[in-house]
Amino acid sequence: MTNCYLGIDAGGTSTRAAVVRADGTCVGVGRAGSGNPISAGPDHAAAQVLLATRHALEDAGIGADRMVGGIAAMAGSRVARHADWLNDPLHEAGIGISLTLEPDLLAAFLSATPQPDGYAVVAGTGAVAVRVRGFELEAVTDGLGWLLGDAGSGFWIGHQAIRHALAALDGRAPASTLTDALLESLELDPEAPAEVEGRPGAIQHAVDLLYTWRPVELARLAPLAFTAAQAGDPAAVEIVDEAGRALRAALTSMLVPEVSGPLVFGGSVLTQQPAVASAVAAAVPGQEPLLTSDGLVGAAVLALRRGGVTVSEATFDRLSETIAARRN
Structure with missing residues (x-):
């Protein structure tokens, strides 16, 4: 050999x-x-x-x-x-x-490509966009982690879904199917009685549980937003749309006239969610994104x-x- x-x-x-x-x-x-x-x-x-x-x-x-x-x-x-x-x-x-x-x-x-130049957007747990030139990374945007960035990532979407679900349960936001979906996913009783300072029991139980997770684990709950958005829930639709806008903005910031493509997408938010992928790909008209796992x-x-x-x-x-x- x-x-x-x-x-x-x-x-x-x-x-x-x-x-x-x-x-x-x-x-x-x-x-x-x-x-x-x-x-x-x-x-x-x-x-x-x-x-x-x-x-x-x-x-x-x-x-x-x-x-x-x-x-x-x-x-x-x-x-x-x-x-x-x-x-x-x-x-x-x-x-x-x-x-x-x-x-x-x-x-x-x-x-995804043997070409020396192009662009990539990867949105899984985190999110980042890059420009490649001459088989080297020339520029990078976002990818700053859950605390400082990763807009449009699985973490970001899961976090936003949780925030809205609990705000709706708390009376601070319009009712949303995200609330029931979250409580079902966490196996919590939506009718749990208040236990601490009059706070609804379901909220307290969700808080107690979610604060035991590592922050990036909130990405596990991103599918709740996608499912609710497909069913037409207004809050979920806005979350998913905003994720697409954030990722598109990241890609747009990488574009230069001298590099036309190709465009590569990675991460489950882009490779498994056509609506988000379409919104981001619109930043580079005429480019069909190449997908990589x-x-x-x-x-x-x-x-x-x-x-x-x-x-x-x-x-x-x-x-x-x-x-x-x-x-x-």
């Missing part, structure tokens, strides 16, 4: 690895837990990258000595610029290559490119097809 390259897509939920040949053929894939050094910590992230790599090598049926280079695409690479924390455990485990760190947003863009193909593209391999359209297509086949 010819020499191979390792592409790692290390996300906050899971870490994915692909072992690929220079011609774009994926020979092995692997998966492990969170590889984000910021949210999971560098030690845990490094352990998950190692585990995913081992799984990919096992799937390929080759030894680590066959690999000649690789990269790890991850959020937080900007603050974890030095990769010793990642490579030392790999070397100790007998994997001799040293991974270079790459932005996960660049990998997401390159998972994660950054594994792009990580493989970067592994090859950083290894001096030219990634043609044929090579890109082969990467996309063979990685998908190995996953199934």
Whole structure:
């Protein structure tokens, strides 16, 4: 077997690895837990990258000595610029290559297109828009996290849905189907009697429960807004519309005349919600968004490119097809 390259897509939920040949053929894939050094910590992230790599090598049926280079695409690479924390455990485990760190947003863009320039908007738990030029991130907007930004993200939508649902229950906002949907989702009794200072029991129980969640977990409740909006609930419709406007504004801020596209969408808010996707895509008329579910193909593209391999359209297509086949 010819020499191979390792592409790692290390996300906050899971870490994915692909072992690929220079011609774009994926020979092995692997998966492990969170590889984000910021949210999971560098030690845990490094352990998950190692585990995913081992799984990919096992799937390929080759030894680590066959690999000649690789990269790890991850959020937080900007603050974890030095990769010793990642490579030392790999070397100790007998994997001799040293991974270079790459932005996960660049990998997401390159998972959908082999083109050097374009735009990407990713709206999952968080939200961010980027401009890519010459296979590098040239500009980024938002992605500031739940406290300072991420407008239009799953967190933002879930948060807004909860706020309106409780405001309606509290008498501060018009009645909304979001209220019943929230209480049902949390398995709370809407008729619970007041227990503290005359506050409705359902509100107090919701507050007590939701404050035990990590803030980003509010993204789990974003589907309540989408379902209610599809049924015509005015508050939910406004929340979803505002999410689309916020994401469109982020994309618009990235546009420059010299870069026409392509346009890549990632994250469940855009890939699974056509109404939001249409609102955002309207910022770039004539561009049909390319969808991506994660950054594994792009990580493989970067592994090859950083290894001096030219990634043609044929090579890109082969990467996309063979990685998908190995996953199934």
